[in-house]
Amino acid sequence: MQVEARHWPTLREEPDGTLTLTVEEGVTGAVVRALAEGVTPPLPFSVRAFRALPAPPAGERAITVDQTNHSVIAGESVVVKWFPRPSRAPQPAPDLLAHLSGFSRTATPYAAIYWEDALVALVTAYLPEARDGWEWCVDEAEAGRTGFAAELGALAAELHLAMASPSPVFPDPVRLAPPAPGERPDGHGPASAGPTSDETAAGAWAERAEEALRDALALTDGDDGVWLASREPELRRELAPLAAAGRTPLIRIHGDLHVGQILRWRDGYAVVDFDGNPTVSAATPGGGAFQPAARDLAQLTTSVEHVGQVAILRRGSAPERVAAWVAEARDAIVDAYRTGLAEAGRSDLLDPSLVRPFEVEQECRELIYAARHLPRWRYAPMGVLHSWYGADPAFTK
């Protein structure tokens, strides 16, 4: 049985290859019902099923929070995330969702929908009463509560342990970073072959972070730019451990693990959105799919710092109280994360020396993102950097 084309989205391809997806009202519900009935989509659409989808009740409504894509809830039970500008570049999410089939703390994945080789939608379970961390975590900051932090750390550890467990999709989920170019892996024979597309040498991470620092300096103008330039040597010093990183383990990571991707819903916390970091591509040096776990952890801790800045600006929270909240929350996240790995005998997955440099790189990326896409966001990374490096150059060493 084939779906009628009018019950399916339409896709336009421009002469330059750009794809634009149009989803009429009512189509999401029809698509989900079609998937539940196992009907064949109109070519060249295709479906990759992760598990059987229960038929949803009628009705649909769009999710209205700040989002990159366009998510619609069908029958209060299924979420379809439509990608308005589908890309033919390989997308990480479908493989990750298939790999994570034993990980329960995400929205149960049902299917991925493609147009030719471009991913157009991901279909997952709806999590009732979900709010993302840009809401619930800001409430915690305002109230000065840090109980959530241990749960977040444990959740991140659980995610990485699942990432590091073999599956048919990734039978070999933990890889070792190749030695830096020119470095001999064993101190004897010739240097091994250079990094493959999925593996990344420390040299490439250092290059990637340096590029982010350069771009952040170039793109941040006005007083903020002057202040940032005054801190350039300190920032660069913080990145130095990247160049010296040893042969650390690499796993598939979430890639964009900020609090906005952590939903607090009726039954606890869940991590969603495995689409990767929109500001990093495979073409970025050191942008391979397998990464040190420290990258996700660093993004999580910095996002809690950003939550603190949001609480100061939007809720009028006192900066000193927020600073104490951030420090306590960060420590609790990292402690719980390390405990989670240790209890599973996998402490090796985290190289702690990489966390700080990745945090600094992340703040640079936030500044780049603000400059290119969202100028009003600049206050958040600037606030964090001020709290790290002192607001006035005259008072620092």
Ligand code: ADP
């Ligand atoms: P985007 O790529 O657009 O950021 P996300 O997958 O992060 O998409 O989802 C955007 C928002 O939609 C989330 O922040 C959350 O508020 C809501 N959301 C996403 N998935 C679910 C779900 N399974 N159940 C309930 N709400 C969800």
Ligand code: MG
């Ligand atoms: Mg998201």
